[in-house]
Amino acid sequence: MKKIILLTGASAGIGKATAELLMKQGCxxxxxxxxxxxxxxDVLSKGKIIPIKMDVNNENDIRNILKQIxxxxxxxxxxxxxxxxxxxGSVEETNIEEVRYQFETNFFGVVKTINACLPIFRSQGxxxxxxxxxxxxxxxxxxxxxxxxxxxALMLYxxxxxIEVKPFGIQCCxxxxxxxxxxxxxxxxxSFASQNEKSPYLKRMKKxxxxxxKDEQNGMSAYAVAKPIVRQVMNKRMHTFYVTxxxxxxxxxxxxxxxxxxxxxxxxKIYG
Numbered sequence: 001m002k003k004i005i006l007l008t009g010a011s012a013g014i015g016k017a018t019a020e021l022l023m024k025q026g027c028x029x030x031x032x033x034x035x036x037x038x039x040x041x042d043v044l045s046k047g048k049i050i051p052i053k054m055d056v057n058n059e060n061d062i063r064n065i066l067k068q069i070x071x072x073x074x075x076x077x078x079x080x081x082x083x084x085x086x087x088x089g090s091v092e093e094t095n096i097e098e099v100r101y102q103f104e105t106n107f108f109g110v111v112k113t114i115n116a117c118l119p120i121f122r123s124q125g126x127x128x129x130x131x132x133x134x135x136x137x138x139x140x141x142x143x144x145x146x147x148x149x150x151x152x153a154l155m156l157y158x159x160x161x162x163i164e165v166k167p168f169g170i171q172c173c174x175x176x177x178x179x180x181x182x183x184x185x186x187x188x189x190x191s192f193a194s195q196n197e198k199s200p201y202l203k204r205m206k207k208x209x210x211x212x213x214k215d216e217q218n219g220m221s222a223y224a225v226a227k228p229i230v231r232q233v234m235n236k237r238m239h240t241f242y243v244t245x246x247x248x249x250x251x252x253x254x255x256x257x258x259x260x261x262x263x264x265x266x267x268x269k270i271y272g
Contacts, residue, residue, distance in 0.1 A: 002047070003027045003233065004073045006065070008056050008113060009083030010049070011037040013182030014132060017226035018080065023047040025234060030069060032056070033083070056083050056109030062116040070120065078128035078233050079117045081110040086147045086184060088209050089191030090201040098191045099146050106150040111157070118165065126169045130232055131158055133241075135178040135248055139255050139263075141212060142272050143194075143205040155241065162240060173238040175229055178248035179212075179219030188213075208271040220245050 005022055009015035010031030019031045019040075026045035031037045032052045040049040054061045069076050084106045087098060114129055121127025136144065137151030155174050162172035194205055225244045232238045243249045255263055 003077040004069060004075060005029045005078050005080060005233065006032065006069065006076060006113075006117070007080040007082060008032045008109070009132075010051075011035050013184055014177065014180065014222045014225050014229075015080075015082040017222035018082065018229050019049050021223070021226050021230045022233065023049050025230060027233070028073065030065065032065070056081075056113050057104055059112050059116065062113055066116055066120060075124055076117065076120055076127065078130065079113060080130045080132070080229065080233070081113050082132045083109055084132065084184075086144065086188040087191060088144055088147075088188055088205065089194030090143055090199075090205060091145050093193035093196075093199060093201060094146060094191040095193070101189075102146045103150050103153075106147075107153055107157070110154060114161070118170070121165070121170045122168045124169075127171075128233060128238060129158075129161070129165075129170065129172045130175060130229060130238070131173075132175045132177065132229075133158075135176050135243065135252065137176065138252055139267065141208070142267065143201070143208045144212065159240070171238045172240065173232050174241040175225070175232075176241060176243045176248070176252070177220065177225045178243075178245055178251070179215040180222060180225055181217050181219050182222050185213050185216045204272065211271055 005027050007015060007019055007029055010019045011033035019029045022029050023040060023042050024045055024047060026047040028047065029049045030052055031049045032054045034055050036053040037051040039051050052065055054065060087102045110131055117127065131154055133154045134151040136148045137155050140148040158172050158174045194201065228242055228244055243252045
């Protein structure tokens with residue numbers, strides 16, 4: 001039986017790559033995004049991508065799409081919460097509304113999407129939940145502190161959720177990509193105050209963001225990140241979390257064993 005997948009942030013980057021690879025595996029992918037994506041059919045596998053225009057912060061829209069999926073296919077096998085955005089600026093120069101902007105899609109949109117799926121998964125007795133966090137949730141990036149914070153919050157949320165829903169046959173997996181070459185770099189926003197030429201942080205912020213953008217544009221491809229996501233969907237058992245890329249796995253393990261002061265000193269040398 002074909003797997004039925006709900007995938008947010010499907011119009012570009014990691015989401016688009018994931019949707020295409022799942023389609024080639026014969027899955028029916030409901031590709032959700034605010035801008036919409038392309039209807040696609042794979043002749044060999046009979047998989048397809050069904051484009052859906054939706055904002056993950058609209059709970060009624062999420063419920064309506066899930067209702068449509070259940071009425072059409074009778075089940076949903078997995079939800080992949082991938083939609084996200086990024087904001088730059090010093091902590092001091094990021095106002096509370098800009099912080100809310102960072103958390104709205106990256107965290108609350110994820111929670112709303114997953115909460116809408118949970119009653120269906122419990123009723124079925126199975127379901128997979130995959131979220132796309134970031135290595136930045138482990139390794140804090142200065143001047144993108146709120147992005148790192150929301151990705152860290154997402155990981156802890158998923159860890160707690162996995163304990164709560166395991167008795168219902170529901171599996172949870174958090175994907176942690178490192179630097180990835182996508183349109184996310186160009187779409188990154190700046191807090192309003194951080195762009196003031198008189199900002200005491202301006203020079204260091206520009207250096208930090210410039211280094212991050214360079215790393216991203218020399219990073220993994222979206223398809224390299226999408227492949228392990230697809231494996232989680234297709235395999236019987238998922239990892240609780242998965243760091244993409246061998247070097248990123250090395251960074252992850254090193255960061256967990258080095259003394260805090262030393263690892264923060266290294267980050268400051270690179271980005272600070």
